[in-house]
Amino acid sequence: MPKKLPKKDVVIIGLGWTGSILAHELTDEGLDVIAIERGPWRDAPTEFPPNYAQDELRYRIRHELFLRPEQNTFTFRNKMNQTALPIRDWGSFMPPNGVGGGGVHWNAETFRFMPSDFVLKTHLTERYGAAFLPEDMTIQDFGVTYDELEQHYDAFEYLCGTSGTAGNLRGQIQEGGNPFEGPRSRPYPTPAQKQPFSHTLFAKAARELGYKPFPQPSGNLSQAYTNPLGLRMGPCTYCGFCEWFGCGNYSKASPQTTILPLLVRKSNFTARDNSEVLHINLDRSGKHATGVTFVDTGGVEWEQPADLVILSAYTLFNVQMLLNSKIGTPYDPVANKGVIGRNFTHQTISSVNGFFDNKKFNFNPFIASGAIGMCIDEFNGDNFDHGPHGFVGGGYMGQVQTNGRPIQSASVPPGTPKWGAVWKNATRDNYLSTVKPGTGVHGSFYSYRDVYLDLDPTYTDRFGRPLMRMTIDFHDNELKQNAFLTDKFAEIIRAMGAHTLDKQYRKGPYDATDYQTTHLNGGAIMGTDPSTSAINRYLQSWDVPNLFVMGASAFPQNAGYNPTGTVAALAFWAASAIRGQYLKNPGPLVHA
Amino acid sequence: MTMRRREFLAGTAILVLSTMKSRATIISGGLPWTPDAGTPPIPVRPGPWHYFTSDEGRAVEALADRIIPPDPQTPGGKDSGCAVFVDRQLAGPYGRSEGHYNQPPFMPGTKQQGSQSQKGPAAVYREALAALDRYCQSTYQGKRFADLSDEQKDELLKNIEDEKTKLEGIDGKSFFAQVIKDVQTGFFADPIYGGNRDMVAWKMIGYPGARYNYLDWVDRHNERFPLPPVSLMGRADWSPKP
Ligand SMILES: Cc1cc2nc3c(=O)[nH]c(=O)nc-3n(C[C@H](O)[C@H](O)[C@H](O)COP(=O)(O)OP(=O)(O)OC[C@H]3O[C@@H](n4cnc5c(N)ncnc54)[C@H](O)[C@@H]3O)c2cc1C
């Protein structure tokens, strides 16, 4: 029998980026809020102080700050006719764990989606005709528009102090920014970061090829900043231990630097760490959540009753929680019915390494930050005519090299042996003069009928519950997109002056061992029709109106950008709907 | 005791769900900060092998020196401590695949599904190093791998890599790939873990190591960064000479 705790107004499942935003917003409304977080409390002085944060082995290779698969993992297969096997150690993505969630160890590349990304299905059908889209592609409109979200993007950027150069101010295109972005109501809160050598060289080559390079919007701050909550951040020092690491300088936007110090001082807020929510509890009608049940690391089970439940556990764990709590109809790809698990997507990443003459080029690759970079957007979304190419989608691309940490980044030209004197000499000769952009081509991943999440028939977690099963593969559309974009990207790296290129196209099948990004999306998507979406346009569950589901699980498909700007904007948007509409009259905000 | 403490340095001890570190707490009223609560890494000390037998240790030193051969400027894998690094890693959480999902059934899968082996790296090394020595002893008149000439070692390793030579009972190609990865990881990791002694690998490539501030350098383009590397332990010349 779980021990029963006193009832709260709101229980938040997972205290990462979106959990922190909702906790701040709802405590401001005067509600009594508790957040329950699976992992430990994390902060800079304890977990990543600048006297040992810069440890590549500990944080990057052995990934100290992440979830352990023994606690929770997934099974994986490419195709519906294969047997899914457990992901025994992480590979293609890295699930966060602990207070701050992915915000602790993200790069902080802080993009907005384009206006057309929110109405993708409508836009592409109007421009190219429905027959242009692959038959089994299941893309949808979001049900919310860029214009509705603009003020919430702005709120997140000002919370974070995002460094960047505006490309479109209230409809006026700005020199030096991204001309393809949607109109923004005001400039970025802080100017763009200074760019290291190879990044500026990329921008110069791109400009000469006729593109419009812009600095990547960054949550590694170009200067000291005090956010609207009164919390202060210091300038980024380009330490090069950013993504996968926590920032020891209070320079990277995270819940720790932008929200938590204020939040924990509010008398109507409590957090419990090292406590994993097992399921959301429903009353007999099945249409009303009564709270959650969680277990702490001492093995004690607790019940936390609440009037309102916010599920903010990250894409995969959101979907798993809904399946385990039997909320919403699980998706069945054969019947093409049901909603929980449908439209699961990831990202289509590739890169091109460029090798330069070491007598002429010295890049000092270790001088960098997680979200540094110069990018172009000419090949993102529908910014170019897809008619002649036979695919849809695209991505930004750029020299976004974030570090020179040698275990991961010491590179040798293609064809070099993997060991021996030739390898050693090549490593020495190329380290300072190689361009290695990491996620150089950051492509979209659209949704398909046979890419989805459900419960595994065989493997179980430590409580004996089924693991969640991922069925995911690349489709021709994404592979064509990637080949086209990677070639375009390679032209720019060549124009920078590289003598040798190593083009690393994204190839199928989807490989669960090869890190791409931790930008997983879908499975509990937002929309306007309850038969094809799990939540409405305010992220409210169609089935259980006192449950709101945050995170990229809401994306019907993934755009060619990093998700968190949009994830956070949606969180602010949902918070404002809860504050402005729901609390006055608890119940469905949209009647289907 | 030393062993336990050292496990913290690769960090994975945290996943033991019942350790002090991960006791559930209730946070309210202020940041739950206590002084000296961190877990700084504990330096690896030279000395006897923690995991390897002496034959295994010799074999791994020999492998490390072929993967990273010494040259006049930079020591090889052995003298830069790579075998010590691998030994200490295998003796710790890495060797046991600690934290991995380890529930049955164990079924063979596709390459894309990742390793489905029940064995951790420590067990893999034990079996594979024995198979390597057995192969050498039967092929090279009773000599172990460490006793072959450099040319013989290189030729054999090349053949294992190309799957022209098979080792009995183990997947030689993937084992050698793992040794390459582990040895090179030790070469480039902070010297606190036993490899990259005196930061030789970082000096070789021009990497300044654990420095944390390049604000003055971000826009000094195409200039060689002039300062020598530092490690998490500082620099030898920062410590007073005895
Ligand atoms: C290495 C890395 C780099 C990244 N870089 C970028 C980037 O540059 N730009 C970008 O836009 N995005 C980036 N991301 C993605 C970004 O981190 C996520 O989009 C973002 O954190 C999502 O916010 P969230 O609130 O949905 O989830 P999270 O921030 O992950 O928070 C979810 C929280 O819920 C907790 N939780 C899960 N299950 C339970 C449970 N059952 N009970 C209790 N708690 C639970 C988790 O422990 C976690 O703390 C990166 C991610 C990684 C891993």
Ligand code: SF4
């Ligand atoms: S690169 Fe900048 S923001 Fe990132 S960890 Fe280092 S100092 Fe912090």
